Amino acid sequence: MPRITEADLKKQIKNKSFSPVYLIYGSEQMFVKSYTKKLCEAVAGKNPSDFNYHTFSGDIDFQELAASLQIMPFMAERNCVVVTDIYFDNMVKDRLDTLKELTSRAWYGSHNFNADLCSVKE
Secondary structure (H helix, E strand, O other), X not given: OOOOOHHHHHHHHHHOOOXXXXXXXXXXXXXXXXXXXXXXXXXXXXXXXXXXXXXXXXXOXXXXXXXXXXXXXXXXXXXEEEEEOXXXXXXXXXXXXXXXXXXXXXXHOOOOOOOEEEEXXX
């Protein structure tokens, strides 16, 4: 997953030219939450359907996350999966490896599944 700048993210949001996965992180939680919200609204709209917008927070059920990442968009252009409040430093290695595997599949397209993690599926 290549790194992008804040300017690149703003441009992608403006142009609606999305990558399959975003990891938005930083010490300023206000900016992390703000850009996550802007990205999600650009991807899924201001009032997204429950069919195409899935959120996870804190202690994640990886089976549910994997299932959400594989869902095809329903009567919409995209499916958006958002994972918030991930504390990578506190994750045990096998859970971190599972999360890396899921995001790799999303990025490299074997299932085309976007600190906060947002997955965009077209």
